[in-house]
Amino acid sequence: MQICSVSVEGFRCLENVAGIPVLSQTVLTGQNEGGKTALLDALNFLLHGTALSEHDLTYIGTGDIRELAGDAVTPQARVPQTVVTGGFALNAEEQLRLGLPEEVRIRRRFRPEAGTFLEIRRRVCQNPELRDLAAVKLAGLKELAAAHRVEPVGQANARNSWEQPLRELAQEMEQVDAWVPADSEVTAALPTMVYFRGDAVQAPEAVIQSLLNSRLREYTRADEVAKRVTDLEDYLAESLKEDIDSIRSHIAQRCTLPSVELAPQVQVRPALVGVELNVMDSQGRRFPLASAGTGRSRRISLALWESSNELLGQHDATQAPESDVVFVYDEPDTHLDYSHQRRIMALIQLQSSRPNARVIVATHSLNLIDGVDISSVVHLRTHEGQVRAEVLREDGADKDVRRHLSTIATTLGFRNSVLLHERFFVAVEGVSETSAFPILFRKHAGFPIQSAGVCLWSGGSNEGALRFARFLKDHGRDVAFVVDKDSRTNQKRVFRDDKLKEHGFDLNKECFYLGSPNELEDLFTDDDWAETANALWQPNTERGPWQPEEIKALRVGKFSSQLLDLFKGGSPEGPKNKEDLMVGIAAHLPKDRIPAALTAVFDALVSRAQNAGPHLW
Template identity: 30%
Template sequence: MANNPAAPDATRLALRSLCVDNLRCLQDLPPASLEPSLTILTGPNGSGKTSFIDALSMLLEGSSPSEEARSSSDRNITVTGEFSSADENKCIKVRATYSAGRVQREVLRLVHPDFGSPPESMTIQALREAFASAGVESPGGASKAPFVEAAMEWISQRPLAELQEAWVSLPPETAAQLPRLTVFRSQDAADQPGQVRRLVSREAQRLLTTEAYAPRLDEIAAEVQEGIDPVLDSIKAMIGRYCPGIDDVSITTSFDFSRINPQVQMRLTRDTGESIDLNEAGSGLTQRVGLAIYAATLATLQGEGVEVVGTLLAYDEPDTHLDYQAQRELFEIIHEQGSLPHVQVVVATHSVNLIDTVTLQSLRHFRLENQRTRVDNPSDYGDSEEAVFIDDLVSGLGMRNSVLLSEKCFLVVEGPTEERALPILFKKMIGETLPSAGITLVNTDGVGSVRRLVEVLIRQLNRSVVVLVDGDARHSPGRINDTWLSEMRLVEGTNGFFVGAKEFEDAFDDEVWLRVAREWFPLDDGSSWQSSDFSNARVDEHGMGQALENLFSRRLRSRVSKPQIGEALARTVTDDEIPEAIRKAVSAASDISKKYYLSAEKCCGPE
């Protein structure tokens, strides 16, 4: 019979997570979740993004990887996916195992020991024997369908205690409910006919599962079956002749006409009549043709009836060799594709144009840890409200996703004075700028936000962090105490620092502030700054930072902001006048950055 079942909309399944073992640097990779619409894979070269897309092909298409793709030659490559329907009423696990040069796909099912396999995958003789073993009367006749229906009905009435989970061969009916995969790889940019071939193949496969074609294919399959029955009879007879002791031989055949491999030729002709060989065309034209094919993919996904079958589009660095404008157009198409209810899109990319235009929850950051891929998943939050809060927090601080996922170290502070002062102090101490050192300085404008941001950076994104907060942060409402530092794997004096008795500003001596005032904020009313001005500000009930802002603004009769004060302080102070906590925090951030370079993630061969 033909294996061309149509998947009804109610049973259409989407991929929710993927775990992989023994595929290049994807070794014992825990389940990595996929978003319902758009998932972006980021990370350095060699971190496993391409291997992840290869794993999708292995699971959804049964594609065989090369033998060289095994991490360990003595173990199989295994890919396991969790799928669910849109209403989550149906959830299944499907596994693909590569062994001995072939891929076997299985589904985790509840089976009865007397049957051992799903009834639909058993022969009539095996079903008869299973019924006899269970002590149940089997249907008569030579048609398999009544046997399967009776077996399914009997199993459905068994107590759960009698059933057991087992990996069984993936039935065609279940395979038809899985999303159809189309992969676009970076090397496809120069192979437009190949792109068209994949698009045509996917659309042809979809058409052949519809009611307009499936019955006709079944008829053709039946006719072909009649034609090969004599061949099968001959094989069975010869096995009986050459294999003494064999009493019966059963050979079951099936045909899958949905596997389409069309041949495609493309020819372009200019309005002048000039024929164009795409292999000889310039990059500008090939980019435009490629974008047109991506747009055509979107158009076919928006057609009538296509939502019956789920689709997963996987792009492996599609932005390679595209100019800025072409990247933007491509990403607009990708966003539109992901917005369709029956489409999932997975994109492996380095493009900040795409990374910075999606929510943090859409990103999966791949990194190597002891030559094994680990995936940092920002979407692993307790609930959707928490996810939205974190996304708003990060965007409110002006932090781009690309920075969050790629910067070497984050130096987190809680006020505008230190935000302006620290870049200058860092340059004085280390001799280079924060950006050139790969360090991002973040001012959260409050100790409570320090906690929330650091928790995201460390727990969700596995980033390196140095925290420099005011001394009174230990006792503030969003306090930063030893317990919290320990939870964040921060150690006071190593990567967690408190500066000043109360605030950053009071860590500097009155004489330093006196020089700052005389050099940067001279008075024009005939008076002069005195050291007592700053000793008085030091004991102000509102804190020295606010007291200095008020003092300078009042005496100069114009607004003086904390950032202005921070810059003046940093440009005035000498190296030996920089407080120890600040010196250690700056050195800690610099050391982390240097270690990042020294232990740069090494490629484990192809991704």
């Protein structure tokens, strides 16, 4: 049984976070105390039933809070609960064995006054009395049979004689989807979760205990071991018989009851309660790891993480099928240098390559965030006091953009960390602008364009870039375009007016136009170009220095192309392309000679960036 998604209600800072995907690799990012560890602990509660307390509950607002009473929703005053729901995928063998469809939802609930409940959403009889017959005592089965006029099919004192016809009746009645208690088989089929906490680098014993407990659960699921455990449970239940008889007699006597039934339910679940880890020094002296220093503890913890894939991947064909496992890392990069972070990245790749494994990593490390596909990143952000999850989905509009998002983002040079954290995205037409604008902007403003919150990117002639810009806008990112004036009607250009309007962009508010009259290169004077060319690209000796009059004569045609041909053909050191041309003049010109039309665009971009995001996707 493989987990595919998780939703959390009423757990710590997670008031209501729904539909978070759990992929082969999932990276959780977000601000400090933004819910990353809470989400991992909620997942641990769902899969392993870890104990919760009232301190883990979310108290919402000052009024009433919903309380689930069976399947009904009733208002109650200040009675919260925690509900963690997972979406799971079952393989063919599990579907047959458990009698469940390919996809199911399972949840675990906690209420202080009632305890913890594991439930599954499935098709059941509309009558609640006939849903969980296995948990009903023999006397209760007889009462149900009498109420529904059902006769036993065998001996009157045999449980199955009453349970079988009641089951057949339940199947004949109307079926509904409802949350019902999950049986022991469903519980045993849940994935194993191996939790590597951030503080585990200081406590390798905790890592070892988590790993060995996972293996212990694997061994317990084997048919032979499961039979031994069942026999032990039956033996212990039988051992309590005399004590039960004494209690029943005492209750019947004191309460004047004709009969009292008391059936013990004994459950044996092997668990590793502790691990003692000792090491030896070079002289052979033995001492606890706790006194060996944090440096050694960190190295041992990292080695244990790396060994977990091999340890949990061991499988004996004679045992039960290998169960699914979820590897969870809470800030594994803490106190690790870059080389060790690379080892963590390699470990994540290795573990996630297993068909029955999922890996979830909560981190602030840009190296880890940028090391996975953007579609694998879940960004948790606190907005108006509530934690929200920003995640790319395949539903809704622009499916094609979402499907190819990571390919387009890679083509455009975006890192995951940029997409998650930048506030203002400015699209230009080519590499000439992306190379020259940062140089000119820094001269004008006195600081880098990135520090102004402006993410500059080249759209070129890539149609996907325009759709990507629309995707960013649809998900709360501010987007603008800086376009040559001659591009507005040029059918060869992607950022022309009709295309921009077709994708929903406002030409007056989201587009800035450059050119005097046509393109960026026009803005610089004849003197600027002649002086730059003579300083950077020494002309052939036979022709002499370039003169402003030569530049002026080129402005009647496609200025940038003719300018490039002039300098490229007139000097062996001339610019090779338009990018070299623009970088040359951007680097050479002093601040006071940057065209006013260009500095006005820069100032407008800074103003837009100051008022932009960050917004929720």
